[in-house]
Amino acid sequence: MFKLIAKDKEARTGILKTAHKEVETPFFMPVATKTAVKYLDPRDLEEIGINAIISNAFVLSLRPGLKTIKKAKGIHNFMNYKGAIFTDSGGFQKIKDSFYIKSSDKGIQLKSPFDGKKVILTPKLCMKIQNTLSSDVAMVIDEMPLPNQTRKEVELAVERTHKWAKECLKHHKNKKQLIFGIAQGGLFPDLREKSAKFISSLKFDGVAFGGLAIGEPEQKTYKMINSQVKHFPENKVRYLMGVGSPRQLINAIAAGADCFDSTFPTQNARHATLFTSKGKLQIKNSKYQNDLNPIDKNCDCYVCKNYTRSHIRHLLKMKEANGLRYATYHNIYFINNLMKQVRAAIKQGRFNKLRKEFLKKYK
Amino acid sequence: MFKLIAKDKEARTGILKTAHKEVETPFFMPVATKTAVKYLDPRDLEEIGINAIISNAFVLSLRPGLKTIKKAKGIHNFMNYKGAIFTDSGGFQKIKDSFYIKSSDKGIQLKSPFDGKKVILTPKLCMKIQNTLSSDVAMVIDEMPLPNQTRKEVELAVERTHKWAKECLKHHKNKKQLIFGIAQGGLFPDLREKSAKFISSLKFDGVAFGGLAIGEPEQKTYKMINSQVKHFPENKVRYLMGVGSPRQLINAIAAGADCFDSTFPTQNARHATLFTSKGKLQIKNSKYQNDLNPIDKNCDCYVCKNYTRSHIRHLLKMKEANGLRYATYHNIYFINNLMKQVRAAIKQGRFNKLRKEFLKKYK
Numbered sequence: 235m236f237k238l239i240a241k242d243k244e245a246r247t248g249i250l251k252t253a254h255k256e257v258e259t260p261f262f263m264p265v266a267t268k269t270a271v272k273y274l275d276p277r278d279l280e281e282i283g284i285n286a287i288i289s290n291a292f293v294l295s296l297r298p299g300l301k302t303i304k305k306a307k308g309i310h311n312f313m314n315y316k317g318a319i320f321t322d323s324g325g326f327q328k329i330k331d332s333f334y335i336k337s338s339d340k341g342i343q344l345k346s347p348f349d350g351k352k353v354i355l356t357p358k359l360c361m362k363i364q365n366t367l368s369s370d371v372a373m374v375i376d377e378m379p380l381p382n383q384t385r386k387e388v389e390l391a392v393e394r395t396h397k398w399a400k401e402c403l404k405h406h407k408n409k410k411q412l413i414f415g416i417a418q419g420g421l422f423p424d425l426r427e428k429s430a431k432f433i434s435s436l437k438f439d440g441v442a443f444g445g446l447a448i449g450e451p452e453q454k455t456y457k458m459i460n461s462q463v464k465h466f467p468e469n470k471v472r473y474l475m476g477v478g479s480p481r482q483l484i485n486a487i488a489a490g491a492d493c494f495d496s497t498f499p500t501q502n503a504r505h506a507t508l509f510t511s512k513g514k515l516q517i518k519n520s521k522y523q524n525d526l527n528p529i530d531k532n533c534d535c536y537v538c539k540n541y542t543r544s545h546i547r548h549l550l551k552m553k554e555a556n557g558l559r560y561a562t563y564h565n566i567y568f569i570n571n572l573m574k575q576v577r578a579a580i581k582q583g584r585f586n587k588l589r590k591e592f593l594k595k596y597k
Numbered sequence: 598m599f600k601l602i603a604k605d606k607e608a609r610t611g612i613l614k615t616a617h618k619e620v621e622t623p624f625f626m627p628v629a630t631k632t633a634v635k636y637l638d639p640r641d642l643e644e645i646g647i648n649a650i651i652s653n654a655f656v657l658s659l660r661p662g663l664k665t666i667k668k669a670k671g672i673h674n675f676m677n678y679k680g681a682i683f684t685d686s687g688g689f690q691k692i693k694d695s696f697y698i699k700s701s702d703k704g705i706q707l708k709s710p711f712d713g714k715k716v717i718l719t720p721k722l723c724m725k726i727q728n729t730l731s732s733d734v735a736m737v738i739d740e741m742p743l744p745n746q747t748r749k750e751v752e753l754a755v756e757r758t759h760k761w762a763k764e765c766l767k768h769h770k771n772k773k774q775l776i777f778g779i780a781q782g783g784l785f786p787d788l789r790e791k792s793a794k795f796i797s798s799l800k801f802d803g804v805a806f807g808g809l810a811i812g813e814p815e816q817k818t819y820k821m822i823n824s825q826v827k828h829f830p831e832n833k834v835r836y837l838m839g840v841g842s843p844r845q846l847i848n849a850i851a852a853g854a855d856c857f858d859s860t861f862p863t864q865n866a867r868h869a870t871l872f873t874s875k876g877k878l879q880i881k882n883s884k885y886q887n888d889l890n891p892i893d894k895n896c897d898c899y900v901c902k903n904y905t906r907s908h909i910r911h912l913l914k915m916k917e918a919n920g921l922r923y924a925t926y927h928n929i930y931f932i933n934n935l936m937k938q939v940r941a942a943i944k945q946g947r948f949n950k951l952r953k954e955f956l957k958k959y960k
Contacts, residue, residue, distance in 0.1 A: 270912055270919040277903075298886065298911040305887040306907060314903050523661065524668040540640075540677050544669060548661040549633055555918060556633040 235412075235439060236471040236492075242585040244463070244490040247577045250440070250471050252318040252370035253410040254310060257285045259471060259492040260576055262478060262569045263320060264500060267293055269313040272500055273559040274566065276315040281536065282567045283574070285317045288495040291372070292324020292333075292355060295363045296346045308368030320495070321369035322475075323360045325376050329448065337377055339394060357401035365408040371440070372413045374402040378445040379420040388420035392429050395444075399436055412439035414473060420445065421454055423461040430462035434470075441466050442473040443491065447482065456485060463490040480509055480572060481596040484589050487576055499569050503561035506550045509568040513595040515543075517561070522547045535567035598775075598802060599834040599855075605948040607826070607853040610940045613803070613834050615681040615733035616773040617673060620648045622834060622855040623939055625841060625932045626683060627863060630656055632676040635863055636918070636925040639678040644899065645930045646937070648680045651858045654735070655687020655696075655718060658726045659709045671731030683858070684732035686723045688739050689839075692811065700740055702757060720764035728771040734803070735776045737765040741808040742783040751783035758807075759795050766799060775802035777836060783808065784817055786824040793825035797833075804829050805836040806854065810845065819848060826853040843872055843935060844959040847952050850939055862932050866924035869913045872931040876958040880924070885910045898930035 236259075238248040250257045264271045264279070267290045271279065279287065289309060294300075298312075306312035309319055327333035327344055335343040341356035353359075357375055364372035377394040379387060395418045406413045415438035419426030433441055443462055446455050459474065466472050471492045477483060478496025486494070499509070506518045510530035515522075517529070528538035529546065537546070537560045549557025572592075579588040599622075601611040613620045627634045627642070630653045634642065642650065652672060657663075661675075669675035672682055690696035690707055698706040704719035716722075720738055727735035740757040742750060758781045769776045778801035782789030796804055806825055809818050822837065829835050834855045840846060841859020849857070862872070869881045873893035878885075880892070891901035892909065900909075900923045912920025935955075942951040 268912070268915045268917055269908070270915075270917040273918045273922075275919050275922065277899075297915060298907070302887050302907055302911070306889060306905065312905075312908055314905075314908070524665050526669060536640075542669065542675075542677075544661070544665055545632070545675055545677070548665070549631070552631045552633075552660060554631055554633040555636045555921070556638050558918070559636075559638065 236469060238468060240581045242580045242583050243488070245487050245576075245580050245585045246490060246492055247580040248471070248492065250318075250493070252286075252412060254316060254370050255285050255318040257318050258577055260483075260487045261286055261493055261573050262483065263288045263493070263495040264566055265495055265497045266313075268297070269294065269309065271562075271566075272504070273555070273562040276313065278563060279315065279317065282563070283570050284566065286320060286370075286493075287315065287317065288320040288322055289367075289369065290324060291321040291360065291363045291367055291369070292327060292344065294321075294367060295324075296348055296351075300363060300366045304366055310368070318370040320371040321364050321367055321373065323364070323373050323375040324355055325360075325378060326476075328378055329380070337394070339397070341398070342375065342377070357398045358405045361402050361405035361407070365406065365411065368408060369411060372406065372408070372411050373442065374399050374413065374415055376416040376418055376444050378418060378448075381421070381449045383420060385422060385425075388418075388422055388425055391420070392418050392425050395429065396432050399433060399438075403436060403438070414438055414440040414442050416442040416444035416475070417462055418444050419458065419462070421450055421458065423457065426458050426461045427465055430465035434465055434467050438470065440471040440473055442475050444475055446474065447476045447496075452482065455482070456489060459486060459489045459491065466490075478569065480569065481593065483569070483572065484576065484592055484596075488586070488589055499565040500562050503565040504558055506561065508561060509565050511595070517543060517547050518551060529564050530568070533564065533568065533571070535564055537564045537567070599832060601831060603944045605943040605946050606851070608850050608939075608943050608948045609853060609855060610943040611834070611855065613681075613856070615649075615775060617679065617733050618648050618681040620681050621940055623846075623850050624649055624856055624936050625846065626651045626856070626858040627929055628858055628860045629676070631660070632657065632672065634925075634929075635867070636922040637929065639676065641926060642678065642680065645926065646933050647929065649683060649733075649856075650678065650680065651683040651685055652730075652732065653687060654684040654723065654726045654730055654732070655690060655707065657684075657730060658687075659711055659714075663726060663729045667729055673731070681733040683734040684727050684730055684736065685838075686727070686736050686738040687718055688723075688741060691741055692743070700757070702760070704761075705738065705740070720761045721768045724765055724768035724770070728769065728774065731771060732774060735769065735771070735774050736805065737762050737776065737778055739779040739781055739807050741781060741811075744784070744812045746783060748785060748788075751781075751785055751788055754783070755781050755788050755792050758792065762796060762799055762801075766801070777801055777803035777805050779805040779807035779838070780825055781807050782821070782825070784813055784821065786820065789821050789824045790828055793828035797828055797830050801833065803834040803836055805838050807838055809837065810839045810859075815845065818845070819852060822849060822852045822854060829853075841932065843932065844956065846932070846935065847939065847955055847959075851949070851952055862928040863925050866928040867921055869924065871924060872928050874958070880906060880910050881914060892927050893931070896927065896931065896934070898927055900927045900930070
């Protein structure tokens with residue numbers, strides 16, 4: 235459950251209690267779709283100070299399959315991670331052609347990218363999967379409207395999302411597991427409001443902004459957050475799904491969001507874009523060829539304490555696994571450290587100053 | 598330099614003193630061609646107990662280039678590894694079509710796989726590169742005969758190898774760096790003997806068996822080792838290049854070899870073949886799907902202490918980097934631990950018993 239500790243205007247800090255870990259908010263979750271954050275093992279995550287990650291329930295139900303994870307007594311044991319684990323329902327797979335077939339009132343019809351097998355992901359099945367995985371936080375299945383859908387289509391998606399939210403609550407049986415609702419509404423502020431109010435009225439342990447940061451202009455994202463956040467209860471944690479760029483994180487926290495996940499920092503790392511206290515750094519740039527400085531002089535991470543820009547640049551240019559590992563490690567450390575600084579600033583009433591300074595480097 | 602500590606029949610244990618590390622023999626070196634052992638960083642290597650690795654001088658002279666490594670004051674600083682670093686000359690690139698053009702008395706003409714640039718790798722250039730890299734041990738450039746070459750061709754290769762060996766000694770200028778000679782001779786025992794005698798007569802710090810384990814029948818490999826080893830001096834370390842399978846390692850140690858390198862354990866790991874105290878284990882086999890045991894119950898490595906067969910199998914099937922990392926870590930730990938056991942057994946005069954037991958599992 236969530237305990238609010240301090241507010242600085244709309245920005246909040248608090249503690250989310252889960253079965254495996256108490257996690258201070260705001261926090262960012264690296265993505266471990268298949269029970270692994272790419273290039274970081276659980277020991278790395280612990281060393282970095284990551285207290286929560288998110289996996290994908292539907293993908294895990296296909297591979298390794300529920301039987302295997304049940305045999306290991308849940309996802310924590312299976313992968314040997316001691317922090318909090320969220321599981322996304324799989325509804326987000328809608329944006330991937332390799333998974334999505336069609337939606338109906340019953341659920342979302344998906345196909346396995348491994349063997350083509352078709353499955354209708356209903357609220358009941360979605361809860362059964364997550365109850366079995368025994369993640370700390372289960373996400374409901376929702377009908378996410380795609381960016382260019384009409385108002386009529388988005389209205390239908392909101393109706394389905396609400397119907398499924400109620401059904402998920404009914405079928406949620408794992409008492410150690412929290413369950414979060416997801417509000418939708420596309421890019422229509424009134425539908426966003428309506429959905430926020432409805433989801434807030436149900437007995438969820440946390441609430442989420444769904445279907446954002448999927449290609450819409452960034453100002454629209456903040457507008458949609460603002461139209462929903464005021465209808466979300468103060469005493470529930472607010473999860474903005476799919477956001478992980480440094481700028482969007484700090485702006486969303488300013489708007490009142492508490493928790494985040496995204497492949498953005500890890501994907502950027504693999505594409506040699508590194509986050510530093512002075513802004514983004516394109517490590518493959520030839521000016522770093524003989525640069526013996528760490529990625530970021532102001533960073534205390536294992537990578538910055540041990541390896542130079544020159545070495546990391548070489549490894550990434552050579553596509554060496556160690557280069558991908560160092561880059562990923564640093565970017566996740568940077569985002570996690572940003573969250574730490576943000577929490578301290580909120581407690582001390584200087585969040586907006588921190589944000590203003592930070593945005594100079596991340597326009 | 599090398600200090601012999603104990604012998605058990607032909608098997609030896611001793612200490613090789615290098616500028617950065619004293620390394621107990623017999624030892625195995627993981628391959629770090631481009632300054633990185635695939636999926637293991639220097640901290641992992643230290644944790645495993647690896648005291649020496651081998652990199653590739655010619656490849657490093659192309660990327661990142663000597664200027665970059667010189668700027669970092671040598672390869673140790675560049676990659677931040679504190680153990681001993683051997684560098685191979687690049688002569689072995691002969692077996693790779695992406696590198697090799699032709700050989701002449703002057704040297705080996707190679708092309709860069711990065712930009713097609715042609716380079717004649719002469720003994721002088723080969724030494725200049727390795728002197729600049731400042732590795733602990735430089736290897737001479739040699740002319741390695743290919744497996745199906747005629748006696749005439751192999752005789753020519755041996756002549757060139759000997760000529761280049763003398764030239765390498767002449768051009769070797771880095772006083773902190775050891776230099777090892779390489780004996781060739783194809784699959785002709787008398788040429789092998791001749792080459793061993795000649796290389797032993799020069800002022801090298803160590804001697805190597807070259808051009809073995811490149812496709813010839815395994816019994817031929819041992820026959821060639823036997824024909825050379827008796828002509829190698831007792832007080833010089835003996836390096837069998839390119840050997841890394843558990844069986845070949847233990848048999849070569851029995852024949853009197855002291856040090857080894859190979860991509861065999863790391864490549865096997867990436868292909869999901871894991872070494873255990875009970876023999877090889879094909880982790881992708883479906884019988885391991887729900888197996889909650891470690892890779893090897895008798896192994897104390899980080900991976901065996903933390904992750905199950907079930908989890909590692911899943912990660913490898915999903916091509917996740919963490920799976921490749923765990924498999925690589927375990928295989929290198931296994932080989933390193935085998936070397937430890939071998940050293941203790943030689944000191945205690947029970948090496949042949951250990952070898953006999955071991956070969957039951959690795960036929």
